[in-house]
Amino acid sequence: MRECVGCKQCFPSTHTLCRECFIELVPNEGVPQVVNERYTLTKVRHKSVAATLYEAHDAHTKQTVALKILRASSLADPRAVERLLVEAKLAARFRHPLIAELLDFGTLHDASAFLVSELARGVSLRDELKRLGKIPAPQAIQILGVLAEALDAAHVAGLIHRDLKPESIILSPDWMTAADSNDETKKTLSLKIVGFSLARVAMGKEFVPGTTHVMQSRGQLPLRPTYMSPEQFRGIETDLRTDIFSLGVIAYEMLAGQPPINAKKFGEFGARMLAKPPVPLHVINASVNSLLESTVLRAMQKLPDGRQQRAREFRQELAASVKG
Template sequence: MSVTEPDLAEVPAPGTILAGKYEVVGVLGKGGMGVVIEARHLRLNQNVALKLLLPSVRAMGDTVVRFEREARAAARLQSPHVVRILDVDALDDGRPFMVMERLRGHELEAEMKARGPLPVEEAVGYILQACAAMAVAHRMGIVHRDLKPSNFFLTDVDEHGTSSSAKPKTKMLKVFDFGISKLAGDVATSVTATTSAFGTPLYMSPEQVRSVKHVDARTDIWSLGVILYEMLAGTPPFKEPSATALLVAIATDPPVPIQKLRPDVPAPLASAVMRALEKDPDVRFADVRELAAAIRPFGPPADDPAMAAVSAELAGVSGDIGSTPAARPSRRRTVA
């Protein structure tokens, strides 16, 4: 659903003080369920981002539960590649809002739309950072279930304390929107059975198509494979005219080998992408660290500041993941 003018009329106006400590600056973005506004913490004199539900969707049954699920999941994750949740509170009318770190940049989706296929090293770098985030989540029993380019935010590393002399070739990527995540031991799973929480069809795994509830961390590996494929090829592996046809294709059709669409993709990297897209979860990588180890030789150099958390996650993980080990490719960049 879209955000209507009456909805926006109920968004706190600039200058409004929320919860006695957040002064509204303005709207940063809006979507079907909520709006993100910039605010200033009055005591800390620090700008933050506030995400709040719109009045029209608050009454839609599971939306408040999803909202609280997102806050609960993200707040548990301590990773430089997950958007930090700083606080959770409510407006006077009872609508909940969460306070997040204020980031400057844009979503990966916008980057892909603006540039088309990305250079191999850059595309791999973004997936490596997402793998670092999801390795932390999966260890805590959290499966995202809705990984997609619009849930990846690109920002400058310099904003987070890195000196300008070490400016990275790759932007810092942060994962957000854990609204339909699955938490181990969470008994309130009925929320994820609704259409609104089903996930985004283009990036859904075959097992998620069959059952939104009975998935594990390997469904996130599939989604990461789809995103990497799309960044390299300029098109997703499955593209159909209707949602129904798309779901059937995901469940039954083999994807076009990525080297047919992007011949310069190194063979070991192409094999890793296609393994992430295996229909059978048991044939995919066992976890995101194995996926990361398989594609790491084709990513940014180890001294790139954006790769620090990736290097820490991969300590002790072999890069020989069911395929022939590849030599480090040339540092020469290929621009698509």
């Protein structure tokens, strides 16, 4: 297969020039354009160390889907593929209107794996944070409440995201209009959480000084640890409360316009996360009341027992902060 670095479209290996951009195509011989004799890769959406996300055409349903190919290096742990298949089967049985549906999954001949899911259309929370800086508190509370509702449903079903971040949250293009509307019939905020319950295949390894770059190059540690919980950083087995921590970090960033910890080096980030408390939100954003601040900071407690024990509890505290 070949890819265009301009428009990101995918072409058969026999093509050499993009017919739209008129630039030379880049070969990607390790990836077949047709996956599992069903999904034709049409466009690159995102690349990371561990995986590449494509748009693809499903020959059976005639729909456009999201197809993620996990690199073999991220599945180097012998238990990784087994974990992937077990969790993918669980995720494929789960249905929720706010979570992108997992449609298909499997392994490829080179020991990589593929995951096919519903294509969530809209704008990512990451893009909106770049555009707006801070999210106004009323809109942030509404988004966070909807996120907590979806997370709680998934947690009840036994699913944990483990890699929740602004890129994982896709908002409908009219989300701000809906959030601002005085018409209750138009106030329903539409969003989708993507990448659910599949991060564990590349996680679970304890951070060891001096091995960061190796583990990151294999996709076994994220390049951006901003949303990792302390237990993830330590390599401890996680439960649903790791998602609560990530949700708290996202909430902090939405309200402050910056994450609670900024550090360029992985080890430096870990030292700050485990030792230094974040700057109080009201110091950065005077519109944040004490109840909202305490809700967010509680979610980011270092020890899981100190956080809200359910996403539903986080949502209830958000609602109380509005009334307060």
